[in-house]
Amino acid sequence: MPRAGSAEVLLMTNPPTPPAxxxxxxxxxxxxxxxxxxxxxxxxxxxxxxxxxxxxxxxxxxxxxxxxxxxxxxxxxxxxxxxxxxxxxxxxxxxxxxxxxxxxxxxxxxxxxxxxxxxxxxxxxxxxxxxxxxxxxxxxxxxxxxxxxxxxxxxxxxxxxxxxxxxxxxxxxxxxxxxxxxxxxxxxxxxxxxxxxxxxxxxxxxxxxxxxxxxxxxxxxxxxxxxLLHPHSASWLASGIVPRRTGSAHPSIAPYDSFTAADGPLFIAVGNDRQFGALTEVLAVPGLADDPRFRTNQDRVRHQRELRAALEEAIAERPRADLAAQLTARGVPASPVHDVAEALTSPQVRHRGLVIDTGDYRGxxxxxxxxxxxxxxxxxxxxxxxxxxxxxxxxxxxxxxxxxxxxxxxxxxxxxx
The missing domain is CATH 3.40.50.10540 (Crotonobetainyl-coa:carnitine coa-transferase; domain 1)
Incomplete structure (x- = not known):
């Protein structure tokens, strides 16, 4: 690898030997x-x-x-x-x-x-x-x-x-x-x-x-x-409509939001109609999938307020960890909303080795x-x-x-x- 102070600039035709x-x-x-x-x-x-x-x-x-x-x-x-x-x-x-x-x-x-x-x-x-x-x-x-x-x-x-x-x-x-x-x-x-x-x-x-x-x-x-403005930049460039704050909800996907379970907040991210059908089955509200207001993502985005009200009632009495496990087993992305301590001590974070603790150093x-x-x-x-x-x-x-x-x-x- 040529050094910055080289008096002669070399054209490198062969890559250097890779390090051990x-x-x-x-x-x-x-x-x-x-x-x-x-x-x-x-x-x-x-x-x-x-x-x-x-x-x-x-x-x-x-x-x-x-x-x-x-x-x-x-x-x-x-x-x-x-x-x-x-x-x-x-x-x-x-x-x-x-x-x-x-x-x-x-x-x-x-x-x-x-x-x-x-x-x-x-x-x-x-x-x-x-x-x-x-x-x-x-x-x-x-x-x-x-x-x-x-x-x-x-x-x-x-x-x-x-x-x-x-x-x-x-x-x-x-x-x-x-x-x-x-x-x-x-x-x-x-x-x-x-x-x-x-x-x-x-x-x-x-x-x-x-x-x-x-x-x-x-x-x-x-x-x-x-x-980092995507998808809001794409939305404004395509429509001219200035995006507004939506809290935890997504402006163009529904349901994609945080809900209150029996023991704390839970985030559910439904990206397609199959996942929405699985969500309604896990929550024991299968009729929602056939409701004309909620059949497609476009329908669900148009009627987010009504959809949220229907889902909140079904989620409110369920423990968030159990519900998240049931949803992910059916292919629906979901997770408890962890605080920093819960996130850094969670099993998958530990498994990935993301936290270093040598006793003298933690990072x-x-x-x-x-x-x-x-x-x-x-x-x-x-x-x-x-x-x-x-x-x-x-x-x-x-x-x-x-x-x-x-x-x-x-x-x-x-x-x-």
Whole structure:
């Protein structure tokens, strides 16, 4: 795999030898993670889980999510930060000073992927404009994460997840019909942006095998938010009717909603007429399937209110776990509405190995599962500057040079143990 600092760009006609299964699919890949908060760090953590050597470069003030708590797992480390920054080496470099940028130049010389989410213009101000990066490091894959992009009417404007949920239309379709718009309860725009950044990097790496050249992977929270609007975007583009909030119900499928069972909420998702017939049989209301108001999905959507009233009465006295089991046995998707604790301790989540608990570390596993080169979660989360000395030593800095960089404030390094 060509390195970013190669003076000569090579056309690769043969793919490299694949790594051993124990190394991970991305073994040998070097990543500099200059990002903070969520989308960028999540992308870089996925790369690390699959074997990449990820070096997180924090500013002297640190990644602000270190203080996003409680809960905290260490005095300077929140659970929020811990679950986005495992398996990364950590160095602290002040890129606002020339000495810090000299260190970044050295590190970029053998880096494959740069992940960053600086405000628009920051890298250019420091001498790392897009065209300059491409000229100096032709094989570098530069993944940039921003809120709205770097140009256009809102180019360069910062954006957090909830702001983009609002701007991108997601809030407008989330919530009860007679209630206010609500943000989705997880930072879905940030997380999906991280996944799309991960995917874009893999696309760029694949293309680099042919051309030997890197490229810019340009990810914005706005692009992600708008991409998540389906099916509401498709509905508006086809009809011109502005979608409204429907609570847990689906705007074009029925019944597809949450109901109250005897011991809590239950979600039922009926996608076709066969499933609806099975639902009515399990609920012992077979006449509903022959009711002209409910024979087809179109009929059921037109008469959702009447259908819901008929189903609620049949569901209200049934235990939700038993009813969900009976429905799924008949091919009708259904589940109790779990809280977070119920979800993370559920039998299938345990079976899938989605929760990691080493005693010292508790977090979620990589959501990307490969059969031959599976993700290998390395749960350690390094303190700020814990690896500065080792990383600079490997980059060719001797002890005197590192000491001077520390003294000048260009880097911060943990005391040698």
């Amino acid at each position: 299964a124990s190394e991970g699919a991305l073994a040998g890949l070097k990543v500099l993670d200059l990002s903070r908060v969520l989308a960028g760090p999540y992308c870089a953590q996925m790369l690390a889980d699959h074997g990449a050597d990820v070096i997180k470069v924090e500013p002297p003030a640190g990644d602000e999510t270190r203080g996003w708590g409680p809960p905290f797992v260490a005095p300077d480390t929140s659970a929020y930060y811990q679950n986005l920054n495992r398996a990364k080496r950590n160095i602290v470099v002040d890129l606002s000073v020339p000495e810090g940028r000299d260190i970044l130049d050295t590190l970029l010389g053998d880096t494959d992927v740069l992940v960053e989410n600086f405000n628009a213009g920051t890298l250019a101000k420091w001498g790392y404009a897009d065209e300059e990066l491409r000229r100096r490091f032709p094989a570098l894959i530069h993944c940039r994460v921003t809120g709205f992009g770097t140009d256009g009417p809102l180019g360069g404007q910062p954006g957090y997840d909830a702001v983009l949920q609002a701007y991108g239309g997601l809030m407008s379709v989330n919530g009860e019909p007679d209630g206010p718009p609500l943000r989705v309860g997880v930072p879905v725009v940030d997380q999906v942006t991280g996944i799309l950044a991960f995917s874009g990097i893999l696309l760029a790496l694949h293309e680099r095998h042919r051309s030997g050249l890197g490229q810019l992977v340009d990810c914005t929270l706005l692009d992600t938010a708008v991409s 979620l596993a990589s959501p990307v599962s490969l059969s031959r080169t599976p993700a290998r979660v390395r749960p350690e989360v390094r303190g700020a500057g814990a690896d500065t000395r080792d990383v600079l030593d490997a980059a060719g800095y001797d002890g005197e040079a590192v000491a001077k960089a520390v003294e000048d404030g260009a880097v911060r390094a943990a005391d040698p143990s």
